[in-house]
Amino acid sequence: MEVKIGIAKTNKYAVSECGDSVEIAERPRGGISVILADGQGSGRAAKNTSSLVVNKAASLIAEGARDGAVARAVHDYLYAMKDGKVSSTLTILSSDLDTQTILFSRNSNCPVLVKSLYGIEVFDQEVSPIGVHKRMKPLMHEMPLEVGMILISYSDGIQAAGRKRGRVFDFNFLLRLLEKNEPRDAVFIAESILEYALELDDNRAGDDMTVIVMGICEAENHHKIRRISVSFPC
């Protein structure tokens, strides 16, 4: 089995700091997690908030904390540090090899889409962001880990793409993309969604945009070689 992760990310047009942050963390008992946070506002303050959130989450996951506890602890941390005045979204997608499940945790106004052998499900129940309410619960979902699955999530800037120009992000575009593609196309899927959103914004992103995709496929090579590739424009 092989987990493929694709991430594509861009800043709000003409703003040098990106308020979205993403981290990847290896799970000590096997597996990997992708963490996405969108900090309140934009620019440096938002970047600092979301960076705080994903770093805290990544280090807790790497220490072996379970995802539900991670989301709660990171909320409490942000609430304590910022006195309940700064919010952030938090989405965690995990492939847990120990329990052989896919796990995801949402505190975001953006959905998680899951393609499995039984079709495509959209998880978009309303839930609060972290950091601002005294009591907060993440929306957690767990399902058996199976080859063929694809999970997608993204930040606000994707969902709202085109809105200021009177255009609407066509959700069917996402569904068609999921239907047509395989788990090993995780990178292609992430880039296609970002490109589509940028087009809607005439290539001048109205907000920070991030797409995260996780695909579960058969192992490509028998040497178990792990590969990471990063392009970091600056």
Add this chain to the structure above:
Amino acid sequence: MEVKIGIAKTNKYAVSECGDSVEIAERPRGGISVILADGQGSGRAAKNTSSLVVNKAASLIAEGARDGAVARAVHDYLYAMKDGKVSSTLTILSSDLDTQTILFSRNSNCPVLVKSLYGIEVFDQEVSPIGVHKRMKPLMHEMPLEVGMILISYSDGIQAAGRKRGRVFDFNFLLRLLEKNEPRDAVFIAESILEYALELDDNRAGDDMTVIVMGICEAENHHKIRRISVSFPC
């Protein structure tokens, strides 16, 4: 400008846990760092050690600590936690946009190779690993950040590849690879080195193997899209 990072990693043959750990951390004042640790021994204990080391380093870097302080603090942490009984290597390669420099920190028996406009330099001065001596200093190097640079480092398993089979890792292979390739080939360079080492070990890695490569090139796209791709066999 664009920073390209390529990482390729495999486990010791027939061992399920990898004692090497790698993390990528974004620098809050701009730039990106790659952190490589090789924990003492192999299997789960080594994995836990190196994971502790890279996670601590990544979270300190993300909080804005300077690299020299990070290496020292991570040493002190490991020394305190494991009572000075467990060692780990630690290598940090950083592109620091704030100071416009390339920075790297070595506590490893493996070298850092740097290709710049002035040729190829090999940094392989002897230095202790972290975790076991009361006082420890990282070997730090800093140089101007310039398009065209490539940095390479790797773990012990690469350096020692083939040794048990009476073969020697040909250092000239690395030099030729560096000469022939461009910064944007970071992923290709990392995979080529890992493949070469695996060949020397008859495709049964005698130790955990990790290669990290950082290349500085002209920006490929003007939309400033950040891309991350991960293949995680399990």
